[in-house]
Amino acid sequence: MKGAVLYGPRDVRFEEREDPKIIKPTDAIIKIAATCVCGSDLWPYRGLQPVNEPTPMGHEYCGIVEGVGSAVRSVKPGQFVIGSFAASDNTCPHCRAGYQSSCIDREWMLRAQAPVLRVPLADGTLVATPETPSKEMIPSLLTLSDVMGTGWFAAVAADVKPGKTVAVVGDGAVGLLGVLSAKLMGAGRIIAMSRHEKRQKLAREFGATDIVTDRGDVGVARIKELTKGIGADSVLECVGTQESMMQAIRATRPGGSIGYVGVPHGVQLDGQQLFFSHVRLHGGPAPVRRFLPDLIDLVWKGKINPGKVFDLTLPLDQVTEGYRAMDERRAIKALLVP
Numbered sequence: 043m044k045g046a047v048l049y050g051p052r053d054v055r056f057e058e059r060e061d062p063k064i065i066k067p068t069d070a071i072i073k074i075a076a077t078c079v080c081g082s083d084l085w086p087y088r089g090l091q092p093v094n095e096p097t098p099m100g101h102e103y104c105g106i107v108e109g110v111g112s113a114v115r116s117v118k119p120g121q122f123v124i125g126s127f128a129a130s131d132n133t134c135p136h137c138r139a140g141y142q143s144s145c146i147d148r149e150w151m152l153r154a155q156a157p158v159l160r161v162p163l164a165d166g167t168l169v170a171t172p173e174t175p176s177k178e179m180i181p182s183l184l185t186l187s188d189v190m191g192t193g194w195f196a197a198v199a200a201d202v203k204p205g206k207t208v209a210v211v212g213d214g215a216v217g218l219l220g221v222l223s224a225k226l227m228g229a230g231r232i233i234a235m236s237r238h239e240k241r242q243k244l245a246r247e248f249g250a251t252d253i254v255t256d257r258g259d260v261g262v263a264r265i266k267e268l269t270k271g272i273g274a275d276s277v278l279e280c281v282g283t284q285e286s287m288m289q290a291i292r293a294t295r296p297g298g299s300i301g302y303v304g305v306p307h308g309v310q311l312d313g314q315q316l317f318f319s320h321v322r323l324h325g326g327p328a329p330v331r332r333f334l335p336d337l338i339d340l341v342w343k344g345k346i347n348p349g350k351v352f353d354l355t356l357p358l359d360q361v362t363e364g365y366r367a368m369d370e371r372r373a374i375k376a377l378l379v380p
C-alpha cells in the first residue's frame with residue numbers, strides 16, 4: 043500500500059507503507075472512500091512545526107469497514123463510517139462530558155492519506171451512516187471528520203445564539219464552515235474576515251452577511267464600525283496566530299465569547315489585556331465525535347452541503363500537488379480519492 047509521508051519542509055512523498063492490520067481487539071480497518079489535506083497539515087509542511095522523523099500523514103477519513111477486532115460491537119464490516127481525527131473510547135468521564143478529543147485513552151489519528159486505515163477504539167470513534175451514501179454525498183460526510191465538526195465547535199464555544207452578531211476570523215475550510223455553523227444556529231449577522239474573492243463568495247453562500255477584508259487594527263476597527271462601536275457577541279478564531287487571536291479578542295464585545303480552534307503557534311496572551319477585555323475564551327481540539335450523529339443527520343437529509351469547501355479533487359497518488367495547492371492558497375481544501 044502507498045500513502046503520504048512527510049519528510050521535512052515541503053517534502054511530502056507518496057510512498058510504500060506497511061499495510062494496516064488489526065493490532066488490538068478494539069481496532070477496525072476501513073477502506074478509505076475519500077481523505078484530504080488539512081490546514082493543520084500545512085504547519086509542519088511549511089516548517090513551522092518540526093518534523094523529527096518521516097511522518098505518515100492524514101487524519102480526516104471516511105469509508106467502508108473491512109474488518110473489526112474481536113471486541114468491536116457497534117460497527118461491522120460493510121458499513122460506511124466516519125470518525126474523528128482523535129480516536130476516543132466515548133465512555134470515560136471526559137468523553138461523557140462531551141470532550142472526546144481529551145479522552146483519557148485518546149489517540150491522534152495519523153496515516154489517513156492512504157487507501158486503508160486502522161482506527162483504534164472503533165466503538166467509540168466511528169459512527170455509521172444509515173446506508174451506503176451516494177458518491178456525491180461523500181465530500182460532505184468527509185468534512186464531518188474534522189473541519190465541519192471543528193467549525194461547529196468554534197460556534198458552540200463562542201456561544202452563538204439566534205439573532206446575535208458573529209465574526210469569523212480565518213477563511214480556510216474551518217472558518218468557512220464556522221460561518222455555515224453560525225448560520226444554522228440562527229446568528230442574525232455573520233461577518234466573515236477574508237481578502238480572497240473565491241472564499242468570500244463561499245462565505246456568502248454559507249450565510250455571511252458582511253465581509254471584512256482588512257486585518258489587524260484596521261480589521262478590528264471595521265468590525266467595531268459594523269457593530270456601532272460595540273464589537274461582536276461571538277467571535278470564531280480559526281487561524282491560530284498571534285495576529286488572529288488578538289483580532290478575535292479585540293473584536294469581541296465585553297461579555298462576549300470567543301471560540302478558538304486554530305491550533306495556536308507562537309500565541310502569547312497578556313494577562314492584563316485579557317482581564318480588561320472582559321471576554322470568555324473557550325476552544326481547543328474540537329470534540330467532533332460529540333457532533334457526529336447530528337451532523338451526519340443534517341448532511342443525510344440534504345440540509346447542509348459542507349463538502350463545497352473542496353475546490354480541488356485529486357487521485358490520492360497526487361497528494362503532493364494537494365499540499366502545494368493549499369500551501370499556495372490556490373485551493374481551499376484538497377479532496378483525495380484512493
Ligand SMILES: [Zn+2]
Pocket residue numbers: 080081082101102127188189
Ligand atoms: Zn484536519
Ligand SMILES: [Zn+2]
Pocket residue numbers: 130131132133134135136137138142144145146147
Ligand atoms: Zn474517553
